[in-house]
Amino acid sequence: MGAEASKKSLSSDSHTLWMSIEEEKLINAHIMQITTEGCLPEEKILEVSSHGDGQMLAERFLALLKKWPNRGTDKQPPATGRALPSAKLLQVFIEILNPDPSIQTAVLCLLSGSDGGSVQSNDLVQAVALVIERYCRLASVAPATRLSADADSSGRVAREWLNSLLFADALNKKTVTMALPSTALSQAGVERWLQGHAAVYGVVQVTVMRSLVLPALTSPPSLFPDIIATKEMHVGLSAADILLLNTALPQQLRCQWRLLFCNHTHGDSFSILMKQIVGKGPTLVVVEDEEGNKFGGFASASWEVRPQFHGTAESFLFSINPYAGIYRSTGYNTNYQYLNFLENNTMPNGLGFGGRVELFGLFLSYDFGECSVAPSCTTFSSPALCLNATPHIRRLTVWGVGEEPKDSDDDDDDDDKQKTKKRSALDRNPEARAMLDMIGRTRASEGLREPEPEPE
Incomplete structure (x- = not known):
């Protein structure tokens, strides 16, 4: 019975615009392979969708399958015990891969435990974090760099992406110290948020859904860059950290990260740092202090050694740990990036982002290892990037982003x-x-x- 219903659902009348007939046939064949007498045991669904890890996401996926409304005109065979009819599974598997924001909103709300009404904010954050964590596990970005897909960093990224929905009336820099609100969010509000994040979170969720439905259909995660570094190089960032930073970059710069400088490789030398980064195009500067805090800035223009600010409004400051945040230009001034190392000079020697001379949003002194962060920065509307105003640098890494400039003569x-x-x-x-x-x-x-x- 389940097989006949499955075959019928593959007729030309049921063909979707978001999936090819060949893909539908693959899904049908996969269901038929793991189905017993027209039904699929729940235990089998959990086994297939967990991929050996991610048990919590697999359990939420199973709940989604059981709650998904039956839109078919044919009467579905009833479930027997702890099993789902294969005909309904085929319908659900095809529908939840529809990238339409309204469908993906329904998927996200069910993953969050909603029954179709409001969604609890805590449950929504947890569901988004689980989806991000699975996406990061799928990535396997540059295995030689030993990236990790941990739940903590995925949770921080989830909260940052959901910030505009969770804290609608608060400034971004104020929310980092605020407790997560325990409120009921309307499904319409979630859909508006997802529509605004379709190019990033929407892509993440559809990719993860494909991996749960059928691993063979899973597209390579497209939001990660190619990372060019030595095989011995430990990136120092989790996969979720890289996902957060890469998707914050201008679209044309997301394809590639090139290691320009790391003090663990090049040594604790400001002069070597300058030699490695000047004229090399846009860069991400990532700082890890002795207490494990991670933060930094994106320089949208090539670094130049001069006692004035330069750069463009695409620059931003960011924090990664203990909280995640992207802090973009406010338009208040044009003090985006600063690099100076001149003798007999009254201007500060070092590398800086935002603020003003003597009070940068982030400043790395030419005395390598010394660093300072301002309590706030008007250029980027950022809070203090870490609790210690003068953190000591443990690791400093600079990545060139996008393709290397053709003319990088120093x-x-x-x-x-x-x-x-x-x-x-x-x-x-x-x-x-x-x-x-x-x-x-x-x-x-x-x-x-x-x-x-x-x-x-």
């Missing part, structure tokens, strides 16, 4: 820079020239460019 001589700009890209990259010569490829620009000027 020479400060203006004449040399002008000469470099006139040179062919292959002249600046002798390895590429040699590779073209080895494979017998000619260089199209050869003979077409102007002759080199005669030396004076």
Whole structure:
């Protein structure tokens, strides 16, 4: 009976716009493989959906399957004992993969324990955290960097993403010290929030639902960057931390993280830090202090050594631990990023974000290891990034984000820079020239460019 109903549901009349017929057939075959006499035992559902871990999410997924409304016109076979009819499972599995915000809102509310009415805020945060944790486990980002998918960091990211819904009338910088409210949220409110976060959390949830329905259908998590680091390098961030920071970046910079500097690899040297980051494009600066607090800033422009602020309004400050927060530009001023290391100079020597001279939102002194955070920062409307106003740096990591700039020459001589700009890209990259010569490829620009000027 279950098999016949399943076959019927795969007719052209039931084909969806969000899933191919081939995918529907895969789901049907998967259900038929694990079904006994038209029903699927609840224990089997838990076993398949838990993937060996994530038991709590699997239990909530089972509750979702049992509560999901029957929209079919055919009478479904009744459940027998602790089992679900395979025909209904096929219907539910297909429907919950619909990326439409209204459907995904229903999915999220059921994962939160709602029966279709209001949702308790604590339950919602926990459900979102479970979804994020599963997404991070699916990622397996750069195994050599030994990323972890822990519940604590997933919970912090969940609260940050839900901040606008949980604390609708409070400033972001004020909410970090506020207790999680215990309130009932309307399903309409949850849907409005999800519509505003469809490009990030919506993608996360649909990917996780696919992994619960059928692992073979699971798409690779698309919100993580390719991480380029040495095999021995420990990133120092959890997968959820990286997910939070990467999705806060401008879209064009999310594809890749390049390790530019880590004091555990390059040493505790401010001069080496500058050499590694100047002219290398946008960067994420991540600080971990001796007490385990993690925080930092995103510099939207290449670093330049000069005694003035520079950068753009895309820059932001962030905290990761003990709370997660993204603090963006307020438009109050343009004091986004600062890097200075000049002798006989009255301006501070070091690297800074936001605020003003002598009171930066975040400042790393040229005396490597010394750091300061302001109690608040008008540039980014951020709170103190950690409780200690002068934390001591344990780990400092700088990541170049997005593709490496084509022109990253660190020479400060203006004449040399002008000469470099006139040179062919292959002249600046002798390895590429040699590779073209080895494979017998000619260089199209050869003979077409102007002759080199005669030396004076």
